[in-house]
Amino acid sequence: MRINRILNNNVVVVKEDNExxxxxxxxxxxxxxxNDIIxxxxxxKVFVMKDKGEYEKFTQIIDQLPEAHIIVTEEIITQAEKTLKTKLNEHIHVALTDHVSFAIERVKQGYQIQNKLLNEIxxxxxxxxxxxxxxxxxxxDKLLIHLPEDEAGHIALHIHTAKMNGTTMNQAMNTTSILNDLIVKIEQKLKVKVEQDSISYQRLLTHLNFALRRVAEGQLTQDVDEDMxxxxKEKHKTAYQVSVELAEYLDAAYxxxxxxxxxxxxxxxxxxxxRNKKGGVEE
Structure with missing residues (x-):
């Protein structure tokens, strides 16, 4: 490989077959x-950015951001692809690098990072x-900068949306925000704080997530056992009424x-x- 362009001390561009x-x-x-040989x-690490716009954005980021931030983010991307056993969308090199660098700088300046969707994520x-x-x-470990768990949530969302053929960041954040709203409404109507490490919470959140996805994709049907x-409806009147009110909210708002x-x-x-609110046993 021969160097075609030097971006910085740790990143170069080579050309092979006009790519x-x-x-x-x-x-x-x-x-x-x-023209020196590498x-x-x-x-x-070697990767190709087929999207010319993403390539230009990435080269701009390399010019503007600290090298250490770029390197550590690329190591995170490599770890993500290795763990998930999938190739992430090339936009991750731009979006996550920019995000991580900004997060590091904010912490350095004493700002707090918060993520109200952390539990859902x-x-x-x-x-x-x-x-x-x-x-x-x-x-x-690498930069001696301590970032809070909230930031782990932000990074997770970037990685999720960068999965090939995955949702966009806006779609993922919109769905997660809706789920957060629904949990808050359930807590308000039942006058209870849902324990976010409970199985009930995890089941509810997962069910709602897939329900919203199926609604968006037009896959939900009206089929239901009338006896059930x-x-x-009769045995769990409060729960059923809360469900009806949530459905009305989803219809009106979204x-x-x-x-x-x-x-x-x-x-x-x-x-x-x-039931857990009344002292029942967690299933």
């Missing part, structure tokens, strides 16, 4: 010039959240229409939380 390839490695461009043992994107936790430990519907079958299953999840 620009980004090559990274510690000190890979040290005392090097254009030592194979210096190469740590922890449950919905468990694998990505574990990578986020690894990331903040790695940043502390009647039984749940134009999401939940079918009757979904009200039945949602009622059963809410009933578990109501």
């Amino acid at each position: 620009e390839i980004i090559v990274m490695g510690s000190g890979i461009a040290f005392r090097k010039s254009r 030592a194979p043992d210096k190469i740590e 922890r449950v919905l994107y468990a694998a990505e959240f574990e990578i986020g936790l690894w990331a903040i430990r790695h940043i502390e 519907h009647h039984l749940v 134009n999401y229409t939940l079918p009757t079958s979904e009200l039945v299953y949602l009622s059963l999840h809410i009933q578990r939380i109501e």
Whole structure:
């Protein structure tokens, strides 16, 4: 590989078959010039950005951000791809690098990082959240900067949306925000604080997440066993009423229409939380 362009001391661009390839490695461009050959043992990461716009954004980031931030973020991306056993969308090199660098600078300046969707992210994107936790430990090891768990949640969301054919960041944040709203409304209506490490909370959140996804994709049906519907409606009146009110809220605020079958299953999840409030045993 011959250097076509030096971006910084650790990142160069090479050309193969008229395709620009980004090559990274510690000190890979040290005392090097254009057309010099790269030592194979210096190469740590090689990737192609097929989107010209993303390539230009990444080169701008390399020019503007501290090298240490770029390197540590690329190590996080590598760890994520290795753990998830999937290739992440190339936009992650731009979006996550910019985000991580900004987070580090904010902490350095004494600002607090908060993530009101942390609990939902922890449950919905468990694998990505574990990578986020690894990331903040790695940043502390490499840069001696301590980032809070809230930041692990932000990183997890970036990784989740960068999965190939995954949702966009806006879609993921919108869904997670809706779920947060629904949990708050359930707590208000039942006058209870939902324990976020409980199985009931995790089941409810997971069910709601898949329900919203199915609604968005038009996959929910009205099929429901009428006897079961009647039984749940009569036996768990409070839970059923809360489900109805949540469905009305989703319809009014987001134009999401939940079918009757979904009200039945949602009622059963809410009933578990109501029972726990009264001192029942967690299932």
